[in-house]
Amino acid sequence: MASWVGDSIFDNQFELTIEVPFPSQREVSIALQSLSPDHEPRTGGTIKSLSASANALSVKWNAVKARSLRVSVSSFLDHLALVMETMDTFGQPDLQ
Amino acid sequence: MTVVIGFEGSANKIGIGIIRDGEVLSNPRRTYITPPGQGFLPRETAKHHRAVILTVLREALDEAGLKPADIDCVAYTKGPGMGAPLLTVALVARTVAQLWGKPLVGVNHCIGHIEMGRLITGANNPTVLYVSGGNTQVIAYSERRYRIFGETIDIAVGNCLDRFARVIKISNDPSPGYNIEQLAKKGKQYIELPYTVKGMDVSFSGILSYIEEMANKMLSSGQCTAEDLCFSLQETLFSMLVEITERAMAHCGSQEVLIVGGVGCNLRLQEMMGIMCEERGAHLFATDERFCIDNGAMIAQAGWEMFRMGQVTELSDSWITQRYRTDEVEVTWRD
Structure with a gap:
């Protein structure tokens, strides 16, 4: 999935896209809105964009350095796991 | 009656408290304690909060004897504090606010301390x-x-x-x-x-x-x-x-x-x-120590004041911030 595009090793650009399936539009929307508000640190040179389809969240990264891409992806997956666990634990209709 | 749940985790304490019109219904907390000679670092602190936050949330609801439907507003610490721990807590606050269909309020941590102190002591x-x-x-x-x-x-x-x-x-x-x-x-x-x-x-x-x-x-x-x-x-x-x-x-x-x-x-x-x-x-x-040291109820209390004045934080504006001065907040709830 990761592709390397660029003219020289001094101008490399990494791009990565992942798709996260969810049971319904509701969960996709909640995950999107929980994970979107915070921006990447400006210094890293990494751009992350989130979008939603009917039953999947898709995340796309553009990064200058593989290292900062790894850091961003890794923390995103941690955050995603926390949001999903929160939905599992506190999103059941019987709690309402 | 207005019931507000508050999420706090800007440093090495993670706390979730529920306030109903000035009454503390529950206020469980966990502290990340490091070995002697060592301080707490953002990554490890966030990991600690991550591991216990859903348990603390369950405790807060159970001790208060409330269901999510009884809550009117979800307050969380917007800043100031350490980025990674703040974000961990904000993620859960945003998610439950949406799951339960409740408005979100971002609270300045310092304002939380002041309002909790005023509530508990009655200082005018x-x-x-x-x-x-x-x-x-x-x-x-x-x-x-x-x-x-x-x-x-x-x-x-x-x-x-x-x-x-x-x-x-x-x-x-x-x-x-x-x-x-x-x-x-x-x-x-x-x-x-x-x-x-x-x-x-x-x-x-x-x-x-x-x-x-x-x-x-x-x-x-x-x-x-x-x-x-x-x-x-x-x-x-x-x-x-x-x-x-x-x-x-x-x-x-x-x-x-x-x-x-x-x-x-x-x-x-x-x-x-x-x-x-x-x-x-x-x-x-x-x-x-229950109310002096960082806790969830203080965020709920400041959130309660803000919510009663009609202030809410849209999800898109709910980003956390490591720097957030006390005097940046307009205090709408006092004369």
């Missing part, structure tokens, strides 16, 4: 000394802002105490400050330390460097004991804090002092402040 319009591991400020309310009259120009007083504890390997359990306080009671000798009040502001980094430099030398040569150092450090730091608080009171014509923040539960600080207040005919308000 106090001069506030806010002292913790990350903040040291003397604050008074005027014209819809909590205005900062004096503050530290470098590290927080609690940070100075915590880092001193690391130098001489005092335990971080339950907190370095508490253990310093206990040792200080047995101090017999006052070691003179730099005293650095600069106008209305204070500086602690020079005192820390000084004591870091001399502590182990003096201890190994038997010139003084760890107890003497704890005593001397507390006396020096707290005198500085009392001095700037008194000056702020004189300036504002205030007859009330409220101490908030984690260092605020230190009884020696309360005692010294009490002596100053007595001399001025003023009244001292302080709380115990």
Whole structure:
């Protein structure tokens, strides 16, 4: 999935896209809105964009350095796991 | 009735509290405690919060005997604090707000301390000394802002105490400050330390460097004991804090002092402040560790005030911020 595009090793650009399936539009929307508000640190040179389809969240990264891409992806997956666990634990209709 | 749940996790404590019109229904908390000689770092602290937050949330609801449907608003700490722990807590707050269909309110952590202190003590319009591991400020309310009259120009007083504890390997359990306080009671000798009040502001980094430099030398040569150092450090730091608080009171014509923040539960600080207040005919308000130290109820309380004034934070604006000054917040709920 990761592709390397660029003219020289001094101008490399990494791009990565992942798709996260969810049971319904509701969960996709909640995950999107929980994970979107915070921006990447400006210094890293990494751009992350989130979008939603009917039953999947898709995340796309553009990064200058593989290292900062790894850091961003890794923390995103941690955050995603926390949001999903929160939905599992506190999103059941019987709690309402 | 308005019920607000508050999420706090800006430093090494994770707390979730529920408030119903000034009544604390539940306020569970966990603390990330590091080994002696070590401080807490953002990554590890966030990992700690991540591991326990859903358990703490369950406890908060169960202790309050409430279902999510009974809650009117979800408050969380927007800042200031450490980025990674703040974000961990904000993620859960945003998610449950959406799951339960409740509005979200982003709270300034310092405002949370002030409003909780006012609620618990009943202080009406106090001069506030806010002292913790990350903040040291003397604050008074005027014209819809909590205005900062004096503050530290470098590290927080609690940070100075915590880092001193690391130098001489005092335990971080339950907190370095508490253990310093206990040792200080047995101090017999006052070691003179730099005293650095600069106008209305204070500086602690020079005192820390000084004591870091001399502590182990003096201890190994038997010139003084760890107890003497704890005593001397507390006396020096707290005198500085009392001095700037008194000056702020004189300036504002205030007859009330409220101490908030984690260092605020230190009884020696309360005692010294009490002596100053007595001399001025003023009244001292302080709380115990349940409400002084970071907790969820304080965020719920400030959130309650904001929510009652119609303030909510849209999800798209719910980003967390490591820097967020007390005087940036417009205080809409006070005259």
